[in-house]
Amino acid sequence: MADSSEGEEEGKLTGGSQQLVVDDDLREMGKKAAWSVSSYKPGNGVLSLRDDNLDTYWQSDGAQPHLVNVQFQKKVKLQLVVLYVDFKLDESYTPGKISIRAGDGFHNLKEIKAVELVKPTGWVHISLSGNDPRETFVNTFMLQIAVLSNHLNGRDTHIRQIKVYGPRPNPIPLQPFQFTSTEFITYSAVR
Amino acid sequence: MLWELAANLQLSGVIPPPVCRNFQQNGTNASVAGTDNSPRSTVNSTIQAPRRKFVDEGKLRKISGRLFSDSGPRRNSRLAGESTGNTNSNVSAASGNGTTHSSKYYGSSKLSSMTLRSMTSRKAQSWATENYGEGIRNDISDDSRLNMSVSHPSGDARPLEQEGPGTSASGVDVSSTSILSGASEILALFRILGEGYRLSCLYRCQDALDIYNKLPHKHYHTGWVLSQIGRAYFEMVDYLEADHAFGLARLASPYSFEGMDVYSTVLFHLKEDMKLSYLAQELVSTDRLAPQSWCAMGNCYSLQKDHETALKNFQRAVQLNPRFAYGHTLCGHEYVALEDFENAIKSYQSALLVDARHYNAWYGLGMIYLRQEKFEFSEHHFRMALSINPHSSVIMSYLGTALHALKKNEEALEVMELAIVADKKNPLPMYQKANILVSMESFDAALEVLEELKEHAPRESSVYALMGRIYKRRNMYDKAMLHFGVALDLKPSATDVATIKAAIEKLHVPDEMEDEL
Numbered sequence: 286m287a288d289s290s291e292g293e294e295e296g297k298l299t300g301g302s303q304q305l306v307v308d309d310d311l312r313e314m315g316k317k318a319a320w321s322v323s324s325y326k327p328g329n330g331v332l333s334l335r336d337d338n339l340d341t342y343w344q345s346d347g348a349q350p351h352l353v354n355v356q357f358q359k360k361v362k363l364q365l366v367v368l369y370v371d372f373k374l375d376e377s378y379t380p381g382k383i384s385i386r387a388g389d390g391f392h393n394l395k396e397i398k399a400v401e402l403v404k405p406t407g408w409v410h411i412s413l414s415g416n417d418p419r420e421t422f423v424n425t426f427m428l429q430i431a432v433l434s435n436h437l438n439g440r441d442t443h444i445r446q447i448k449v450y451g452p453r454p455n456p457i458p459l460q461p462f463q464f465t466s467t468e469f470i471t472y473s474a475v476r
Numbered sequence: 477m478l479w480e481l482a483a484n485l486q487l488s489g490v491i492p493p494p495v496c497r498n499f500q501q502n503g504t505n506a507s508v509a510g511t512d513n514s515p516r517s518t519v520n521s522t523i524q525a526p527r528r529k530f531v532d533e534g535k536l537r538k539i540s541g542r543l544f545s546d547s548g549p550r551r552n553s554r555l556a557g558e559s560t561g562n563t564n565s566n567v568s569a570a571s572g573n574g575t576t577h578s579s580k581y582y583g584s585s586k587l588s589s590m591t592l593r594s595m596t597s598r599k600a601q602s603w604a605t606e607n608y609g610e611g612i613r614n615d616i617s618d619d620s621r622l623n624m625s626v627s628h629p630s631g632d633a634r635p636l637e638q639e640g641p642g643t644s645a646s647g648v649d650v651s652s653t654s655i656l657s658g659a660s661e662i663l664a665l666f667r668i669l670g671e672g673y674r675l676s677c678l679y680r681c682q683d684a685l686d687i688y689n690k691l692p693h694k695h696y697h698t699g700w701v702l703s704q705i706g707r708a709y710f711e712m713v714d715y716l717e718a719d720h721a722f723g724l725a726r727l728a729s730p731y732s733f734e735g736m737d738v739y740s741t742v743l744f745h746l747k748e749d750m751k752l753s754y755l756a757q758e759l760v761s762t763d764r765l766a767p768q769s770w771c772a773m774g775n776c777y778s779l780q781k782d783h784e785t786a787l788k789n790f791q792r793a794v795q796l797n798p799r800f801a802y803g804h805t806l807c808g809h810e811y812v813a814l815e816d817f818e819n820a821i822k823s824y825q826s827a828l829l830v831d832a833r834h835y836n837a838w839y840g841l842g843m844i845y846l847r848q849e850k851f852e853f854s855e856h857h858f859r860m861a862l863s864i865n866p867h868s869s870v871i872m873s874y875l876g877t878a879l880h881a882l883k884k885n886e887e888a889l890e891v892m893e894l895a896i897v898a899d900k901k902n903p904l905p906m907y908q909k910a911n912i913l914v915s916m917e918s919f920d921a922a923l924e925v926l927e928e929l930k931e932h933a934p935r936e937s938s939v940y941a942l943m944g945r946i947y948k949r950r951n952m953y954d955k956a957m958l959h960f961g962v963a964l965d966l967k968p969s970a971t972d973v974a975t976i977k978a979a980i981e982k983l984h985v986p987d988e989m990e991d992e993l
Contacts (some may be wrong), residue, residue, distance in 0.1 A: 461941070462968065
C-alpha cells in the first residue's frame with residue numbers, strides 16, 4: 286500500500302516534515318548496525334549521518350551511485366527508513382532518485398524499493414513494506430541506501446540524517462500475539 | 477565532658493529505647509513526659525549544625541570549646557523549657573547546679589550570669605537535664621536527694637520526673653498504672669504496625685491489609701501506613717486501589733518519600749501520564765537528591781517510550797543511593813526495553829546484591845532468559861521470585877510459560893491452574909493455559925477457556941486471533957474468518973496485523989504446507 290501511494294505522490298513529495306514523527310510501535314535500529322559509505326569528503330563522513338545533528342551532513346566524494354551501507358550483526362526486521370534532506374540548503378546536492386536494497390551481504394543485494402524525491406526539505410519517510418501482508422517487514426542482514434541521482438544533475442550528494450526503524454519486539458516473550466487490552470497489559474508484567 | 481556527651485548520646489541517639497526508659501524513670505507525670513520526651517530526643521539527634529549556629533548568635537564565641545561540647549543538652553533543655561515554666565526550672569536548676577556540678581560547670585555558670593537572662597535560664601535547664609543523664613548512671617541516691625531538695629521549693633514537675641527511683645514514694649500507685657496502660661497502648665500500636673509490616677515483607681498482602689485495618693483511625697490515616705497499604709495493593713496488582721491509597725498518603729504527608737517510587741510505578745501501570753509527570757515534578761522540586769524522585773521521573777519517560785532518557789533517570793537514582801535496589805531493577809527493565817540484555821542482567825544482579833529478597837529483579841532475570849530461550853535458567857529465576865512472593869499470579873503464569881517451553885506441559889498446566897486460583901482477575905494464566913492446550917492439540921478445551929476469556933476481556937485482540945487460529949486448524953473457515961476479522965478490528969500491532977492478514981490469505985491452505993512456505 287505504501288508502495289503505490291509513494292509512487293503516485295512522488296511529484297508531490299516536496300515537503301518532508303520538520304518534526305520526526307514515527308509510529309509508536311516502531312523503534313530505531315540503526316544503533317545496532319555498522320554504517321559505512323561508498324565515499325566521503327573529509328570532515329563530512331559517515332558519523333554526520335548518525336549524530337542527530339541536522340546542521341552536519343554526509344557528503345559523498347566520488348562517482349554515482351553513492352551508497353550508504355547498514356550492516357546488522359543478526360537478521361533484523363525493518364519497516365521504515367527516514368532521511369533528513371534539505372533542498373533549500375543543499376540544492377544540487379539533494380538526492381533525487383533513491384534505491385533501497387536488502388540482502389545478506391554485498392554479494393546478493395536486491396532492490397526492494399525505488400523512490401524519487403522532489404525538492405524535499407525535512408524528514409522523508411520511505412516505507413519498506415510491500416503489498417503482500419507477508420512483506421510488511423524486510424527481514425535482512427544488510428540494507429543499502431543508494432543515491433542514484435541528485436537534483437539539478439548534481440554530482441555529489443548531501444544527506445543529513447538517516448534513521449532505520451523496525452517493529453518493537455513483543456514485550457512478552459514466547460507469545461503468538463501482542464496484547465492490546467488494558468486488562469491483559471496491566472497483568473502482563475511485574476515492574 | 478566526653479563522658480557526659482556519651483551519656484547524652486545514649487539517651488538521645490537511639491530512639492526506641494528512650495521511650496521505654498522514660499516510662500520507668502519519670503516518676504509522677506508519666507503520660508506528659510512520655511509524649512514530651514521522645515520527640516525531643518529525635519530533635520536532639522538530628523539538628524546538630526543549627527545548634528552550633530545558635531551558640532554563635534548568642535555572642536558566646538569566646539567560650540567556644542567548653543560550650544560546644546555540652547551544647548547538646550542545652551538544645552535539649554531549651555525545647556523542654558518551652559513546654560514548661562521558664563522561671564521555675566530556672567530556680568530549681570540553679571540550685572541544683574550550685575551544689576553538685578559546681579566544679580564541672582563553674583566556668584560556664586559564671587559566664588551565664590554575665591550574659592543574657594534568657595541564656596541563663598536556658599543553660600540552667602540544660603544542667604537540669606544533665607542531672608537526669610547522670611542520675612541514671614551513677615550515684616542515684618545522691619542525685620535524688622539533691623533533686624528532692626531542689627524540686628520541692630520550685631514546685632516544677634521536671635526535676636521530679638528526672639529521678640524516678642528516688643521519689644517514687646508518693647506517686648507510685650497512680651503513676652505505675654497509667655505508665656503501664658500507656659506503655660501497653662504504645663506497644664499494642666507498635667505490634668500492629670510491626671505485624672503489618674512483617675506480613676507485607678512476606679508479601680502476604682491481604683493479611684497485611686487486614687492487620688492495618690485494625691489500626692485506630694488516627695494512625696491509619698498517616699502517610700506511612702497509607703503508603704504501606706498502597707504498596708500492599710500494588711503487590712496484589714490492584715493498581716486502582718494502590719493509586720487511591722498513595723493519593724491519600726500524599727495528602728497526609730506531602731513531603732514524605734516513603735513508597736513514592738512504587739507510587740510512580742503504579743501510575744506507570746495505569747498509564748496515568750499526567751498524574752505521573754505531576755508527581756515526578758513535585759518530587760523533584762521537593763528533593764532533587766532523593767532516588768525516588770528520579771524513579772518517578774524515569775517511569776514518566778518510560779511511559780512515553782523514551783527509554784534512553786528513562787534509563788538516564790534511573791541511573792541517577794542509583795547514583796544517588798547505590799543501595800536502592802528498586803532503582804537497579806528499573807534500570808534493568810529499561811535495558812530490556814532497549815534490548816541490551818547484557819547490561820540488564822548486570823542491573824538486576826546488582827539489585828539482588830543489595831537486596832536478595834527483591835523479587836522483581838529475579839523476575840526480570842527470568843524474563844530475559846525466557847526471551848533468550850534459556851528456559852532452565854528462566855524456570856529457576858521464576859521459582860526464586862515465586863519463593864519470595866508466593867502469591868503472585870503473574871510470576872506463576874510466567875513460570876508456567878517457562879515450563880511449557882521446557883515441554884513439561886502437565887506441570888505447566890498445574891501452575892497455570894494455581895495462578896488462576898491465586899488471582900481471579902488476572903486473565904493471563906487463562907490465556908497461557910489456552911496456548912498450552914493448543915500446543916497439546918486439545919482444541920476444544922482451549923476454545924472453552926478462550927470463550928470464557930472473551931467475557932473477561934472483550935477487547936483483547938490476541939484472544940480472537942488465537943481463536944481464529946484454532947478454528948483454522950479445525951478447518952472451520954467461516955468462524956476462523958470471523959475471529960480474525962474481529963482481531964484485526966481491535967487494533968493489534970503492525971506485526972500481528974501482518975501475521976493475521978497472512979493467515980487470512982492462506983485460510984484454505986493447510987497448516988502443514990504453510991509451515992513449509
